[in-house]
Amino acid sequence: MASPHTATIDGNEAAASVAYRLSEVAAIYPITPSSTMGELADEWAAQGRPNVFGTVPTVVEMQSEGGAAGAVHGALQGGALAATFTASQGLLLMIPTLFKLVGELTPCVLHIAARTVATHALSIFGDHSDVMACRQTGLAMLGSTCVQEAQDLACIAHMATLTSRVPFLHFFDGFRTSHEIAKIDLLADDDLRALVDHDAVRAHRARALTPDRPVLRGSAQNPDVFFQAREAANGFHDRCPLAVESAMARFAERTGRRYRSYDYHGDPAADRVVVVMGSASWTLRAVADQLCARGERVGVLTVRLYRPFVAAAFAAALPPSVRTIGVLDRTKEPGAVAEPLCVDVIAALRQAEQVGAAPWTASPRVVGGRYGLSGKEFTPAMAAAVFAHLRAEAPRHDFTVGIQDDVTHRSLPVDEAFPASPAAPREAVFFGLGADGTVGANKNSIKILGEATTGHAQGFFVYDSKKSGAITVSHLRFGPDRFEAPYLVGRAGFVACHQFHLLDRVDVLRHAAPGAVLLLNAPFAADRVWDELPFEVQQAIVDLRLCVHAIDADAVAKAAGVGGRINTIMQVCWFALADVLPLAEARLRIEASIRKSYDRKGDEVVRRNLAAVDAALAHLHAVPVPAAADAARRRPPTVARAAPEFVQRVTAAMLAGRGDLLPTSAFPPDGTWPTDTARWEKRGIAAAVPVWDPAVCIQCNKCALMCPHAAIRAKVYAPAALASAPDGFPRQEWRGKDFPGQDYTIQVAPDDCTGCGLCVQVCPARDKANPRHKALEMTPLREVRERESERFVFFLQLPEVDRTSIQKLDVKGSQLLQPLFEYSGACAGCGETPYLKLLTQLFGDRLLIANATGCSSIYGGNLPTTPYAQDRAGRGPAWANSLFEDNAEFGLGLRLSVDVLTGRARKLLHGLAGLVDGETLVAELLAPEPRSERWLRDQRGRVAELRRRLAPLALAEARELHDLADYLVPKSVWLVGGDGWAFDIGFGGLDHVLSLPHDVNVLVLDTEVYSNTGGQASKATPLGAAAKFASRGKAVDKKDLGLMALHYGHVFVASVAIGAQDAHTVRVLQLAEAHPGPSLVIAYSPCIAHGYDLVFGADQQKRAVQSGVWPLFHYDPRLGERGEPPLVVDVPASALPVADYMRNEARFRMVEKIDPQAFRRYALGAQQAATRRIATYEHIARLRFPSAGAAAGATSVPDPE
């Protein structure tokens, strides 16, 4: 049995457990991949878990990482022990405060799950670009290489900061270490208590700012003294490395685990050494061992203490025999002499040589290279390529490894056949979907193996970019001895595919070793499984001599009543086939874990999951494998052959999981990416899709409006267009007066639908004779996929409606317009995307979107595909994400540019009026904009005519106007983001942008939590809702952003809920867009973090409105100018008790489960808040302003003329 002092946990938990127990205050803010550390700290504090000093740490969520750093700074100055956790942009936001922490010699530790800083693109994955951006602050920096170290060096950092007074940045690789689950030896409270220098803690307290011993910090100093005073701290930084070494020594004494600041591994007489930080160290060490065994003389120097960088100690750690040093940096500094670690190494060697501390006679050659940016794999083969490179006479500096750079030719060749370590543990790879529980089951399996054996176990999990139907790949390793393998499993002895259809989309068997066991979850009898496989899979099975087993796990799960959660069923099958633990023991442990995990979730949950486990093995069958592949069916192409060249060449490779193989030349160098590509990604993830019955439909178009994925659409068209329609293509005659004699069709996109069912739920049309039957009915995808796909292809090529022919842009009319936001990867039932889709229908062909980081930037801009689309004229939304915090300012910048360029075009037009031969044309082009669709069409016609007339003119002004003429058609600038942006991190910027007169439109998709990072509380979280960082219910009500904004007077403000009052939303978006100044629309957006089935999202929105929780209003300064009350409460609340609304959502209900009295208090408070809110709005709605009301800035942007 494993020692009781071990646990199988991830790197975040390993670090957080130490940070929590050695801190009294933690100021936190969510950011991937460090969020878990803050969440755990908050969770432990909520449970009342004490630190080693016997107090429960105070954990406070701030409005940004900048805020968290400020709070930590204050707490430290106040004498408490404080810590924080962050990554990437979050760490960058802390930098100003970090200088202060260092300057004031304030002991503390920041724990960083190191992540890429956004450059040409955002990336949530790991590299060192964030921590490297802090090296100038003077923080001590300590880098961990694995989960065990994430715990141990966290402790050493806390020890050393107290004794040295230098604040520490402790970092480990985001995802690779932060999210890897591994078995580690735990540090007990007693260990931490014994290791911390309590005198240093007292000394820290003694430095606290207190009126009992008044001092002043943060003075402003002048040239006479600043410099000397800055140098006065030198001794602390000089002594810091010693403090680290001393902490490491004491740590070793206590635990037996010895760490070194500069840790050499390899041949003591090596001639080639690679210097590295982070998890790649293990890969290099394993490869060095292999090479040494072959007689090569190589070694690896792992840098743990990066700042202060101790030249002498570093040099001393190198073998004197070293001739060539390769320094691997996991970051990129364009324009630098070398990447930062490399620069440090070169400088350190030079220094060591200058002071005579260098052990070698001939100065070694140093070359630097980059690897692993944004979590790019660093495999043994790549490590071997680096060692091989260093063997060259004059190895290239500034190389890259892990990519194919066919543009600047810096990349090293990699021999992919290089074998992984011969002592490799047993490995398994599992393909699943996010919703089927595969990852959860594998995490559980790893824990079972960790607990049941004395051996070592490791799990790492890869997710795709989608939030619905996401593919997950689990990489598991286990073996009798401790190992570190910080890279994905290559070819495993066990491969499982938990979703049969993935075999058509992904090359699952590229992970299968010859003779491996293949486990399939197949919705067929075992004797049919072979025939259902595509030829390529059959061939691979035959070639690799795989042993195939299959189970219809979905049927077993359905019978057991666990829905689509096939996790435990597949888990039992794995244990049965993989022979990693006696099956009986594995079953007992799985059952025990089910009881433990679900005990508090009720007997029925436990019973059903146990029933699933019981039933599994009886349904597991061997699949006979013939001698040769015989399928007629081939794997379908990743994208249709009609897709554009870029999609075929680049996007398709990414979709097929071959993005790693794309060379540098495949990519635009500045992050520019084509839109309109989601249409080529056909995922077919829905179990059931809606099918339209024209005999029942009343043509309300509500289905199309509410669909989060634009996967159900309406078109009105001339009957003649049906000449080539597929057989049975459903249609009905258009019933309105606006398109007499035309036909109408509602069509589902079966491969793009997520099966959320919202369309059916909101469909009001029922069969008169059988009201159970609606105009839309969910039907199993398998039954209708082929037919509906053919129909959808035909439907798409039907002509789009003439935008100018829509007489009324209401719910019905708007949904005849082409959506230019389609098939995003948002969650099934997402409450945000219907607003965005509507936005693109109303203004898509002239829309610029500045999108704050968050869910909307992930489903909006996360590759491989982009949901923002183009119309047949090639127009569509232009979209950009700058950052999380600066989106309002960024969007304002877009507006300013549009205004400047529009002004320039108008000025040029004035100047060229005579030459373009037509006063009427110029006058019409410059006439005030009524912005109707007809006017827009005519204006575009006039622009085309202007260009035609400008073309022959040789004047520079004419060419310039030719380029700028499109700006004579107004652009619609929208600033889009979630509540985390608008209420918290970006509020300052948003407030400022709203205070200006410029014509920007802000759409806040308010899910009332930080949805993207997993549901942490924001200032939009309502009173009494449980959210991460407010797990026992938020104690104060949400900020009334609308009310705050409308006090400016010149800002159009509205609150909408599309599921409650769709017509209101459609109208308000148009009013907001038409308002010539700033507009703010706050949109209620149901989210999975609310804890209910989102098929009921619209119903719950109605309850929110009826109870007064979410008032629907708009404040239009133009009304005030007309002497009318500018605030209109559009839908008055009815008498629905707020508690009735609250009890429908798990986020509120779980508070009642934990603490019924608190819930009652919150429900009462929420009721009072709703009453107060309604009263306030109704009061304001009665106010008329005597003069033309709005603030001076409420006029439109000044005309540049």
Next chain:
Amino acid sequence: MDLSTDYLGLSLPHPFVAGASPLGDSVERCRRLEAAGVAAIVLRSLFEEQVEQEALAHHQAEVGHADMHGEALSYLPASPDQVFGPEEYLAHVRAVKRAVAVPVIASLNACTPDGWIDYARAIDAAGADALELNFYAVATDAGESGAELEDRAIGVVQSVRRAVRLPIAVKLSPFYTSLPNLALRLESAGADGLVLFNRFFEPDVDVEALELRPRLDWSDSGELLLWLRWLSLLSSQVRGSLAASGGVHTVVDAVKAVMCGAHVVQLVAALLRGGVGRLQQLTHGLAAWLEEHGYRSLRQMRGSMDRSRAPDPRALERVQYMRLLQTYRLE
């Protein structure tokens, strides 16, 4: 005036009990009921199906989105304090028991044989003074006979009786073929009393939306007649307690129910509409009425109009109804 009565072996100072309703939903409300002089409090039912459905729904909300995306391994906070199952109800029973001295009667509607037994045991352990088994089911299965349905009810009572020691009442709907026969069988199976009757949510039809809308209307005095008939018919035939639940709004309503055999009357609509102050009015009113009409005690009056003692018991039988109709004359 002696208004005391016995119900399920509990000695009560008067027959006015707060019936299962929002009245007992919070400790504070229970305290107010006690202060207003209620004789006993019946808590709302613990519904096994609801408990399970919520646990499953919550489980789905929690795990259905777990480990789906690299940025978020979950979307709801982990709360080890949160326990699904009957605990919330049991905690409420315990809290009410701690808060008030009057008897607290829990109520249970389970949907599985194990559910009846396990939850009844848990309620017993939570300290309830008695348990109402709320047979709240509508017979919808054409394959199940009336006899089978009744046998199932009997089986439940037998097994709960074996499992718990606290007094058991069975709350029935009026829709049984032979209520007296069922009542006797329930009594033999271990029921200490009967509660007449359950009120079902009734489906209404929304003719615009073409949807069924369940609704529950509070009773009024006009409905009392149904209660009186069955109280009277059962009172002379069963040994256990009888509670009239529904239709009692006035002093005279209460008098009628007791005359027909009720040991207690459970008030819901009367208290929800009239406030808990109504309890005192009814108690005082009942005492005054008895006084005025020369009764010595409530016990003297109880059952005086049941089938065995009513002057013309044929009025309780169906044929009498026919005769009345036949003799009805237009003025």
